[in-house]
Amino acid sequence: MDAMERHDVIVVGGGLIGLTIAWRAAQRGLDVLVLERDGCAHGATRAAAGMLAPIAEIDFGTAGESLLALGLESATAWPAFADELAAAIGEPSRLRTDGTLILARDRDEAEALERQLAHRERLGLPVERLLASEARRIEPALVPSLRMALSLPTEASVDPRWVCDALLVAMRAAGAELREGAAVASVTRESGVARGVELESGERLAGEHVVLATGAWAGALANVPVRPVKGQIMLLRDPEGEGLVTHTLRFEHGYLVPRADGIYALGASAEERGFDLTITARPLYELLRDASELVPGILDLEVAEISAGLRPGSPDNLPMIGTVKEDGLILACGHYRNGILLAPLTATMVLDAIAGAELPDVVAPARHTHATVVG
Secondary structure (H helix, E strand, C coil): CCCCEEEEEEEECCCHHHHHHHHHHHHCCCCEEEEECCCCCCCCCCCCCCEECCCCCCCCCHHHHHHHHHHHHHHHHHHHHHHHHHHHHCCCCCCECCCEEEEECCHHHHHHHHHHHHHHHHCCCCCEEEEHHHHHHHCCCCCCCCCEEEEECCCEECCHHHHHHHHHHHHHHCCCEEEECCCEEEEEEECCEEEEEEECCCCEEEEEEEEECCHHHHHHCECCCCEEEEEEEEEEECCCCCCCCCCEEEECCEEEEECHHHEEEEECCCECCCCCCCCCHHHHHHHHHHHHCCCHHHHHCEEEEEEEEEEEECCCCCCEEEECCCCCCEEEECCCCCHHHHHHHHHHHHHHHHCCCCCCHHHCHHHCCCCCECC
């Protein structure tokens, strides 16, 4: 036991959330090891569009308002977070702050947007109703037959792949270690408390704190109600560069998110198909069809990439963050559609949990289950 490799913090999962936690923990002087079974940021992070959209994502009901509060808090951290990462790698930030337009193609969609407008106005959120002509002045590529739009001027977006590339540099500079191809078989315990992991290779590693940030695969290592929700996404490239649209455009069942260098993320399906990552034609056809009815110019873009990822859904679509009281395992999972947005706040909460602080009940793992370590 004395010869076992030991760390202050073992983070299981090398997606954007796991890397952010590792970076912040290393900045506090902790000895941090990240274990990733495949390649770093190759899961849901790679297939994410990168919208930082707490107001656009709000749903009706108590859970929706709770998620809104978390999202707004984390969104305020993103400008400084992105600037810090940009400084770490010596290049400009790729945070985009142009805002979001939610679009309606016909009368039914316009009526639905009116309800969304009223809901956001009741909550005192920054939102504006736009006539179709006003929306087209902002985004000339929109189709003339557009019915109406909502403007969410405070929403932002970021390229998740750029964030992960920067996090890898910043994390290592802070002293954290990453091991790719290191599949964790189980969380190990001492006197009933999570104190390390065993790899599929049989190697055991000790950690004063074990953080589970494995996304849709969290249920393999802990008894938590996280399920995979498949999303297929397409990256389109304009060979003439940026400028087709500058805002994030959201429409019924989809969105178009501009990135640097003339890249646009068009997504994403939501399919309850377990751990299936097969690329299929129908959802991609439907995304292209619906988006081209609003921005016909996307049909002239090059297809740069098609991919699929698995969102980690929870029963109420709120994340599970904090210490499992029965075992001491720290969870950072169940973020569903908001993992990129909530990464800075999640890292702060996990570091608070490591320090022994109580986290808000809204993210407490115990609200769904008495979560325990598997094995």
